[in-house]
Amino acid sequence: MRTAIYPGSFDPFTNGHLDLVHRAAKLFDHVIVAVAKSEGKGPLFSLDERLALIRQSIQGEPNVTADAFDGLLVNYVDQQEGQAVIRGLRAVSDFEFEFQMALMNRKLNERVETIFMMPKDTYTFLSSRIVKEIARLGGDVSAFVPSHVGVALREKLGPIAPKSS
Ligand code: PNS
Numbered sequence: 001m002r003t004a005i006y007p008g009s010f011d012p013f014t015n016g017h018l019d020l021v022h023r024a025a026k027l028f029d030h031v032i033v034a035v036a037k038s039e040g041k042g043p044l045f046s047l048d049e050r051l052a053l054i055r056q057s058i059q060g061e062p063n064v065t066a067d068a069f070d071g072l073l074v075n076y077v078d079q080q081e082g083q084a085v086i087r088g089l090r091a092v093s094d095f096e097f098e099f100q101m102a103l104m105n106r107k108l109n110e111r112v113e114t115i116f117m118m119p120k121d122t123y124t125f126l127s128s129r130i131v132k133e134i135a136r137l138g139g140d141v142s143a144f145v146p147s148h149v150g151v152a153l154r155e156k157l158g159p160i161a162p163k164s165s
Contacts, residue, residue: 002083004028004115005077007069009038011045012149013054014131016123020088025061025115032080033058033066034073044132044156056144074109082112089116090124115152 004024010017010033017033024031037048045053047068054066069076077085085105086139089099102114119126126144135141135153138161154160 001030001081002028002084003032003080003082004084005032005034005073005080005082006088007034007036007073007076007113009041009043009128010035010050010054011038011041011043011128012050012145013057013132014123014126014128014149015143016088016090016119016126016146018057018122018146020086020117021058021064021121022087023119025064028084029060029063030064031086032062032082032158034076035066035068036073037068037070045152049074049152053146053152056148065153068077070107074112076113078109084115085112087114087116088119090119090126132157 004027006021006024006043008017015106017149021031032129033054034052035047039123043050051068056067058064073085089095089098096101098116105112105114131141132145132153138159141153145153
């Protein structure tokens with residue numbers, strides 16, 4: 001049984017995250033989307049809200065589950081008897097931080113491998129932070145997030161602003 005852990009803040013879950021989940025689900029027997037509490041990042045959505053949005057997004061994936069974790073990622077991977085951590089790489093700018101994190105996680109636990117996966121090219125510009133900014137300014141995010149995430153964003157941040165002519 002090969003289990004991969006796909007960790008992140010997922011505040012909120014985007015189509016880019018979903019694309020990565022689909023790809024990882026083809027390679028592993030079980031993929032766990034692991035939502036970090038990330039309280040220090042002042043998330044817009046609570047842990048429970050983020051989990052619920054992810055669970056709705058992965059309904060069509062029989063070998064994918066979602067869970068929350070707190071504390072060190074490598075400890076969570078051990079606890080789940082996982083073999084690998086999946087992280088998305090969108091651009092070279094992601095690399096430095098991801099490289100540091102992967103090597104630190106290896107230092108903390110030799111057994112845990114990090115696998116970097118690239119999302120579909122149309123999602124390389126996408127991030128939760130940018131999606132929130134667009135939604136906050138009344139922009140339309142329907143192309144970037146699953147529809148129920150778009151609804152949740154509008155509930156939190158207000159409706160789409162009418163186009164100015
Ligand atoms: O979506 P994010 O915010 O880029 O995800 C970062 C995350 C949650 C994967 C990372 O901050 C993490 O693993 N946090 C758990 C605490 C931990 O293990 N820190 C040491 C990492 S080297």
